[in-house]
Amino acid sequence: MRRSKGRNAMDADESVNAEKLTPGEQPVHSTSSKPHRLATALRVGLSIAIILLLMLWVFGALRKNRIQPGRATVPERKAEGLPTQTVAFTTIPVTAEAVGTVRAEYVATVTSRVVATILQIRVSAGQRVAKGEVLVELDDRDLRARVEQAREAVRGAEATFAQALSNYKRDKPLFDQRVISAYDFENTETALKTAQANLERLRQAQHEAEANLSYAVIRSPFDGVVIERLSETGELAAPGKPLLTMYQQDRLWLEASVPEEELGRIGVGRAYTVRIDALKRTLHGRVAEIVPSSDPATRTVLVRVRLENPRDLVPGMFGRMLIPEAPQRVLLIPTLAVRRAGQLTTVDVVQDGRVERRTVQLGRAVGDKFEVLSGLAPGEVIVAEAAEAATTGQAK
Numbered sequence: 001m002r003r004s005k006g007r008n009a010m011d012a013d014e015s016v017n018a019e020k021l022t023p024g025e026q027p028v029h030s031t032s033s034k035p036h037r038l039a040t041a042l043r044v045g046l047s048i049a050i051i052l053l054l055m056l057w058v059f060g061a062l063r064k065n066r067i068q069p070g071r072a073t074v075p076e077r078k079a080e081g082l083p084t085q086t087v088a089f090t091t092i093p094v095t096a097e098a099v100g101t102v103r104a105e106y107v108a109t110v111t112s113r114v115v116a117t118i119l120q121i122r123v124s125a126g127q128r129v130a131k132g133e134v135l136v137e138l139d140d141r142d143l144r145a146r147v148e149q150a151r152e153a154v155r156g157a158e159a160t161f162a163q164a165l166s167n168y169k170r171d172k173p174l175f176d177q178r179v180i181s182a183y184d185f186e187n188t189e190t191a192l193k194t195a196q197a198n199l200e201r202l203r204q205a206q207h208e209a210e211a212n213l214s215y216a217v218i219r220s221p222f223d224g225v226v227i228e229r230l231s232e233t234g235e236l237a238a239p240g241k242p243l244l245t246m247y248q249q250d251r252l253w254l255e256a257s258v259p260e261e262e263l264g265r266i267g268v269g270r271a272y273t274v275r276i277d278a279l280k281r282t283l284h285g286r287v288a289e290i291v292p293s294s295d296p297a298t299r300t301v302l303v304r305v306r307l308e309n310p311r312d313l314v315p316g317m318f319g320r321m322l323i324p325e326a327p328q329r330v331l332l333i334p335t336l337a338v339r340r341a342g343q344l345t346t347v348d349v350v351q352d353g354r355v356e357r358r359t360v361q362l363g364r365a366v367g368d369k370f371e372v373l374s375g376l377a378p379g380e381v382i383v384a385e386a387a388e389a390a391t392t393g394q395a396k
Contacts, residue, residue: 083384084350087376090332092366094325095273096265098303100256102276102317104247105306106222110135112237113215114143123244125228129220136243140216147213150206157199164188164195224248225314252310253288256321257300265323266290266303273322274305276313284308330363331372336385338362338370347376348383355383 116138123135167188175185227245237243254274258266268290274283284307291302305321307313339346345362348355360375376382 082350082355084381085334085337085384087331087333087372087380087382088378089329091327091329092332094328096259096262096323096325098256098258098262098300098321098323100254100303100305100319100321102252102307102310102313102315102319103255103304104315105251105253106224106248107227108221108224108246108248109242110218110221110244110246111240111242112136112138112218113239114138114212115236115238116140116143116216118231118233118235118237118243120233121229121231121243123226123229125226127226128249129224129226129246131220131222133220134217135220136218136237138216138218138237140213143209143213143216147206147209150202150209153202154199154206157195157202161192161195161199164192168192218243220246222248223250247315250310251306252313252315253304253306254285254319254321256303256305256319257295257298258303258321258323260294260299260301262323263290263301265325272305274307275320275322276317277320278317279312281312283310330366331376331378332366332369333372333376333382334384335365335368335370337382349376350381350383 118136119139120137121135122137123129129135168191171180171185171188174180175182224246227247229244230242231237231244266287268287271284271286274285275281276283285305286308287303288306289304291304294301303321333347337347339348339357344359346357346359349358358375361373363371363373365371
């Protein structure tokens with residue numbers, strides 16, 4: 001009801017205004033809303049223009065020097081005169097690798113057997129020594145004095161024994177003739193036995209003193225190499241105190257961690273090949289020991305391979321034990337036939353007298369050849385060398 005009343009009032013006002021107009025005059029409308037409509041139209045038009053420009057830029061209409069899509073004729077290469085090779089299966093030996101470390105079979109820690117001051121250490125780390133060569137000299141003055149004391153004691157005991165023996169020889173006939181009593185003869189016999197036992201004890205002490213004197217010069221127990229000096233001149237040497245360490249040069253082995261699945265191919269006494277990467281050498285050796293325990297973390301078993309002719313090797317070097325496996329038939333192509341461009345590996349394949357480039361996937365290197373995993377089939381013909389000198393011709 002209110003809305004209808006308002007509308008009727010507006011119609012009445014318009015009729016009054018119309019009555020006031022003179023004949024020939026047109027009604028004048030309000031112009032207050034025109035600027036607002038013009039501004040809105042401008043904003044809409046500007047937005048549409050910006051969107052059109054962005055679409056043109058995205059689709060490349062405003063970019064210069066753009067290469068237009070099209071088709072190019074690829075020149076064909078003729079195979080005539082090029083060295084070719086037919087791809088075929090080849091049987092190759094397969095080996096598994098067990099990595100390990102070179103260790104010394106015999107490592108000696110040299111110590112002193114007597115307490116004495118070190119006069120001189122004649123060797124240094126890395127020096128090769130022969131068996132019996134002097135390593136360390138100790139102060140032997142106290143040891144020599146003990147030897148002299150032992151010798152004096154022996155000489156005194158020898159005199160006592162000689163006197164007791166003389167008394168025995170004198171009293172024995174008298175006792176047999178009942179000239180002296182059994183008691184006196186027993187004393188003479190006891191004195192002889194006591195002098196003899198004392199002489200033997202002192203002689204043993206003399207031997208020990210002379211042996212201790214020989215320990216003042218420490219010699220190498222075998223042909224080997226000095227690892228480290230652990231004492232210096234002027235220090236006190238004592239039993240149990242290390243003076244130096246050394247290892248036997250010609251008794252080295254490789255301690256290799258062999259996977260559990262390869263253990264069936266390992267046997268004590270079998271010969272295997274060992275490669276030392278640092279020296280680029282290949283050696284031969286035989287399995288000396290197989291530790292009867294597997295590492296639960298790596299699932300490997302420790303195998304020791306005694307090396308033959310381990311010259312120039314030092315303990316701690318990295319090595320590989322090569323374990324022969326069943327031979328495999330693989331596709332091999334020459335290394336010279338392979339082209340590399342970034343991450344792509346290609347070869348030139350001969351098809352109907354023409355050369356076409358094909359992408360292949362390669363595997364391991366076998367000498368001067370590569371194993372082909374995919375991209376080629378047996379019986380196909382390839383260019384044996386990267387055909388930079390291939391003749392080219394236009395496709396007819």
